[in-house]
Amino acid sequence: MTSMTSTSSSPWHFFGYFLDHRSQDLSWLWTHAWLSVVPVIIGLLIALPLGWLSRRYGWLYPPMVSITGLLYTIPSIALFVLVPPLLGLSSLNPVQVPIALTVYSVALLVRVVADGLASVPDEVNQAATAIGYGGVRRLFAVELPIAVPVIAAGLRVATVSNVSMVAIAGTIGMSNLGQLFQLGKDLSTPTAYYPPIVLGIVLCVLLALVLDGLIILLTRVLTPWRRAVPSR
Amino acid sequence: MIRFESATKQYPDGTLAVDALDLVAPSGQITVLVGPSGCGKTTSLRMINRMIDATSGRILLDDQDVASVDPARLRRGIGYVIQHAGLFPHRTIIDNIASVPLMLGRSKKEARAGAMELLERVGLDPRFAQRYPAQLSGGQQQRVGVARALAADPPVMLMDEPFSAVDPVVREQLQDEFLRLQSDLGKTIVFVTHDIDEAIKLGDQVAVLRVGGRLAQMATPAELLSNPVDDFVANFVGRDRGYRALGFESVTALPLESEPTVSLDSSFTAAEKAAVDGWVLVLDGERRPQGWLAVADGPSATGDTISTATLRRGGTVAERDGTYRAVLDAALSSPTGRGVIVGPDGTFAGTINASRVVALIEARAEAPR
Numbered sequence A: 001m002t003s004m005t006s007t008s009s010s011p012w013h014f015f016g017y018f019l020d021h022r023s024q025d026l027s028w029l030w031t032h033a034w035l036s037v038v039p040v041i042i043g044l045l046i047a048l049p050l051g052w053l054s055r056r057y058g059w060l061y062p063p064m065v066s067i068t069g070l071l072y073t074i075p076s077i078a079l080f081v082l083v084p085p086l087l088g089l090s091s092l093n094p095v096q097v098p099i100a101l102t103v104y105s106v107a108l109l110v111r112v113v114a115d116g117l118a119s120v121p122d123e124v125n126q127a128a129t130a131i132g133y134g135g136v137r138r139l140f141a142v143e144l145p146i147a148v149p150v151i152a153a154g155l156r157v158a159t160v161s162n163v164s165m166v167a168i169a170g171t172i173g174m175s176n177l178g179q180l181f182q183l184g185k186d187l188s189t190p191t192a193y194y195p196p197i198v199l200g201i202v203l204c205v206l207l208a209l210v211l212d213g214l215i216i217l218l219t220r221v222l223t224p225w226r227r228a229v230p231s232r
Numbered sequence B: 001m002i003r004f005e006s007a008t009k010q011y012p013d014g015t016l017a018v019d020a021l022d023l024v025a026p027s028g029q030i031t032v033l034v035g036p037s038g039c040g041k042t043t044s045l046r047m048i049n050r051m052i053d054a055t056s057g058r059i060l061l062d063d064q065d066v067a068s069v070d071p072a073r074l075r076r077g078i079g080y081v082i083q084h085a086g087l088f089p090h091r092t093i094i095d096n097i098a099s100v101p102l103m104l105g106r107s108k109k110e111a112r113a114g115a116m117e118l119l120e121r122v123g124l125d126p127r128f129a130q131r132y133p134a135q136l137s138g139g140q141q142q143r144v145g146v147a148r149a150l151a152a153d154p155p156v157m158l159m160d161e162p163f164s165a166v167d168p169v170v171r172e173q174l175q176d177e178f179l180r181l182q183s184d185l186g187k188t189i190v191f192v193t194h195d196i197d198e199a200i201k202l203g204d205q206v207a208v209l210r211v212g213g214r215l216a217q218m219a220t221p222a223e224l225l226s227n228p229v230d231d232f233v234a235n236f237v238g239r240d241r242g243y244r245a246l247g248f249e250s251v252t253a254l255p256l257e258s259e260p261t262v263s264l265d266s267s268f269t270a271a272e273k274a275a276v277d278g279w280v281l282v283l284d285g286e287r288r289p290q291g292w293l294a295v296a297d298g299p300s301a302t303g304d305t306i307s308t309a310t311l312r313r314g315g316t317v318a319e320r321d322g323t324y325r326a327v328l329d330a331a332l333s334s335p336t337g338r339g340v341i342v343g344p345d346g347t348f349a350g351t352i353n354a355s356r357v358v359a360l361i362e363a364r365a366e367a368p369r
Ligand SMILES: Nc1ncnc2c1ncn2[C@@H]1O[C@H](COP(=O)(O)OP(=O)(O)OP(=O)(O)O)[C@@H](O)[C@H]1O
Pocket: B011, B012, B013, B015, B016, B017, B036, B037, B038, B039, B040, B041, B042, B043, B044, B194
């Protein structure tokens, strides 16, 4: 029986592979996490006013949703490559990926924010206006808190899909878990070598689960009222 | 005082929702706007707090044109209650009630203390304070809506069908409590409803609007019932208005008949002996009427005792100094034709039959008023 070493090419040796390259893998994981999260946060900050506008002025909603929706159909790899020339950045600039991912997050979240605000019952909005909440005040004190569940659901989708899109950026040379796939591919000639690829998948899935869990947790903290059981 | 001066609202699509409305809602009174669906009640109400701006004419609040006041500031001084309460689902009951005081910059502690007081004032258990609106029944939510509107102690309250989404029993309860509250507070209230009975019960004066937002008649409830200005108002006020008008006059010196009674724990044999025309009235230990026992129904299945299960409980009970309507109804609804009348403490006082009541009503009509 051969001893188990990290040089084994069995897919199940990803853990051994991880132990052997721990500091490199962890640093990739860390960057990957940041690259997944920061664009969602910036995207939300941009989507909030846009979503509010398209809710406030009903005629804006269809074009806003179509245009932002169309952005989503641009393949991510194309957007990564196009961002530097479009913005006059050098190729492999560290902000190129976050910018592209922010575009995707905005595309997804504008609709989410608008729908979230639409989920606020009409009579609640009317009551808020009637007792003297002005526009912006009403947005922050009444509408957004009530829209949290819908917006949070959108954030979960945006975050998880970012995790996978960041990996694609890795394959064009950005430093993150995507590098593991590139590495696995390079190491697979002449014979297949799977551990880095499997490790990449495992770490991406774990990262997505953890981020998803964090959003769920945050949502629960922000919406104690949703756990109140209706009395009838 | 709220004064509409040929206030008009035409929506951008051309709908003339309110047409040159002239109307005065006096201070400290309840003015009810009533009329068929779509006649412009909500629009009129919302022109007062500028949720809708009049397209022409003016609305004066204590002689100040509302158009000259910043809308948000105006609204914080006007309580507003809407049909489904519109409570903030993400805030506890106490924080819902404290909304306006907090907006006005009062401290959290002060606002909550005031809110607790109001919670009890509108008849809710203090332990509801930390609940969320979804944990309350519709009627309870509506009370919280009233408390929230009252929280900053505004002199003016606008109420848009506040009690129409609850069942009739709860509605009646809410109406009674609302009247009690108003007799303490003396707010200037404009109350919108499409229910003429509610309008007549609650209003110090009632404005009947017709479709197109035109005022058909403005009068006290009694005047409206006895003297509708035209067919529209007469039809709207309803067919049995003569009968309902009796609800506004209290009886005096009711000539009561004595009536043999038995108590709940007596035997059927005793009841049979006491019965007049085959009926006997059954009282509880505190002499409050429980129902009529029909001798023909026989003793209860379990033996020679009177069981509440066999009593006829359909009749209404009127107070000795109640309205003609209540007394007449007691007589008409009694299975024996003998209306059950009680004293102020609910104890049995005597009976009266319908022809006697009608005679009283006729005597009153003949006397010059
Ligand atoms: N935003 C609007 N745009 C156009 N027309 C409107 C608008 N709001 C109301 N209307 C119309 O104005 C008229 C009066 O409406 P309003 O809501 O004041 O009626 P209402 O008396 O309160 O009716 P209801 O008893 O059904 O509540 C109706 O014909 C209605 O269709």
